[in-house]
Amino acid sequence: MQLTKSEALFAEAQRLMPGGVNSPVRSFRAVTGTPPFIASGSGSRVVDVDGNEYIDYLGSWGPLVLGHAHPSVVAALMRAAENGTSFGAPVEQEVELARLITGALPSIESLRLVNSGTEACMSAIRLARAFTGRDKIIKFAGNYHGHADGLLVRAGSGGLTHGIPTSAGVPESYASETLVADFNDLDSVEQLFNSYPNAIAGIIVEPVAGNMGVVGPTPGFLEGLRRVTAHDGAMLIFDEVITGFRVGAGGAQGLYGIMPDITTLGKIIGGGLPVGCYGGRREIMERVAPLGDMYQAGTLSGNPLAVSAGVATLTELRKPGVYEQIDRLATRLTDGVGAAFRINRVGSMFTGFFNPGPVESLAEVEQSDATKYGRYFHALLERGVYIAPSQFEAGFVSTAHTEADIDATIERVREALAEL
Numbered sequence: 001m002q003l004t005k006s007e008a009l010f011a012e013a014q015r016l017m018p019g020g021v022n023s024p025v026r027s028f029r030a031v032t033g034t035p036p037f038i039a040s041g042s043g044s045r046v047v048d049v050d051g052n053e054y055i056d057y058l059g060s061w062g063p064l065v066l067g068h069a070h071p072s073v074v075a076a077l078m079r080a081a082e083n084g085t086s087f088g089a090p091v092e093q094e095v096e097l098a099r100l101i102t103g104a105l106p107s108i109e110s111l112r113l114v115n116s117g118t119e120a121c122m123s124a125i126r127l128a129r130a131f132t133g134r135d136k137i138i139k140f141a142g143n144y145h146g147h148a149d150g151l152l153v154r155a156g157s158g159g160l161t162h163g164i165p166t167s168a169g170v171p172e173s174y175a176s177e178t179l180v181a182d183f184n185d186l187d188s189v190e191q192l193f194n195s196y197p198n199a200i201a202g203i204i205v206e207p208v209a210g211n212m213g214v215v216g217p218t219p220g221f222l223e224g225l226r227r228v229t230a231h232d233g234a235m236l237i238f239d240e241v242i243t244g245f246r247v248g249a250g251g252a253q254g255l256y257g258i259m260p261d262i263t264t265l266g267k268i269i270g271g272g273l274p275v276g277c278y279g280g281r282r283e284i285m286e287r288v289a290p291l292g293d294m295y296q297a298g299t300l301s302g303n304p305l306a307v308s309a310g311v312a313t314l315t316e317l318r319k320p321g322v323y324e325q326i327d328r329l330a331t332r333l334t335d336g337v338g339a340a341f342r343i344n345r346v347g348s349m350f351t352g353f354f355n356p357g358p359v360e361s362l363a364e365v366e367q368s369d370a371t372k373y374g375r376y377f378h379a380l381l382e383r384g385v386y387i388a389p390s391q392f393e394a395g396f397v398s399t400a401h402t403e404a405d406i407d408a409t410i411e412r413v414r415e416a417l418a419e420l
């Protein structure tokens with residue numbers, strides 16, 4: 001039988017790259033089958049190399065809050081590219097992006113741009129250790145903060161999807177400095193502080209978990225983290241790589257009214273190009289070289305192309321009504337498909353769990369029927385709807401989605417569920 005172009009490409013890709021991909025979650029190993037190789041995207045749609053079109057709710061795992069090939073982003077990239085791609089020297093666009101981020105997030109008085117969320121989170125951990133002089137870090141089982149060694153302990157996202165939450169290759173000496181608590185369980189955090197008084201440099205948390213599927217903070221959880229860290233002198237690090245400029249103009253910290261000590265960002269602030277960021281109060285950031293003794297660097301950090309796409313994206317997001325629009329459309333979608341799933345939604349990020357009960361913890365997430373999710377995923381893909389190829393990820397609505405997209409999706413979801 002004639003192979004599709006995606007199948008032929010995937011066969012070649014698997015010969016050249018582990019799993020045929022450059023990031024495990026794209027491999028479809030969790031849901032089986034051949035991942036479509038995407039040829040183009042425009043607005044809410046992507047088209048694969050075989051000409052199949054999909055309504056896209058993956059949004060490149062979060063960055064594409066404006067949809068694909070937004071005219072402002074493309075124009076900004078073209079203008080930047082015509083002037084050169086990278087100089088290894090300061091450029092005006094870095095100042096523009098820093099101004100937009102600090103203007104939106106009052107907890108960030110000063111920031112450093114990097115090239116990924118992983119870099120942002122690993123640097124934030126190093127900074128918390130430098131600022132406090134302490135070594136231990138608390139993370140939450142099922143949270144994912146990128147693939148830095150110390151954070152690949154009980155990790156979510158691909159770690160959860162592929163059953164390797166603690167990666168091979170991470171020395172026990174590293175992993176032992178990472179303490180693991182349970183998301184939405186403040187007691188599990190307080191027990192660690194009681195066991196390790198004055199030894200914990202900080203807590204890093206996804207204020208809205210996106211990497212175990214979407215799980216919002218239960219009332220009082222984030223406030224509790226703020227209280228226990230302030231009391232012990234530990235840093236509270238909000239990993240807003242997904243939630244930053246997603247769940248509102250002020251991120252999750254604005255939505256829930258919590259001021260973290262350090263914030264990490266990524267995805268949306270790069271508009272689809274590689275940008276990460278960590279930032280916080282000036283007194284903390286002054287420990288970062290060249291001002292201070294905590295070293296972190298990057299050849300392409302703040303490069304003009306990536307930051308130009310970020311500036312264009314954040315500028316678009318400052319327009320009135322943008323967040324109301326994407327939240328309204330996401331609500332229309334999840335209300336429309338509601339009864340079939342247990343749906344968790346915060347703003348325009350959501351997950352439908354094949355799970356009978358409430359889903360407020362990793363333990364409850366893990367009771368979901370991931371196999372059924374895999375069948376559902378393909379039933380939707382065949383109907384031209386692209387969602388995350390894992391039960392343990394988030395879906396996203398962009399400003400490019402329309403009510404017609406949403407209503408068509410609801411219809412196709414119903415058809416897909418009927419055949420499961």
Ligand SMILES: Cc1ncc(COP(=O)(O)O)c(CN[C@@H](CN)CCC(=O)O)c1O
Nearest residue numbers: 023025061116117118144145146157241242
């Ligand atoms: C909350 C949070 N923090 C940090 C990261 C790491 O960011 P990156 O290094 O992938 O840019 C991520 C990355 N997210 C995953 C999927 N949820 C990226 C997709 C992938 O790994 O291919 C994140 O969600």
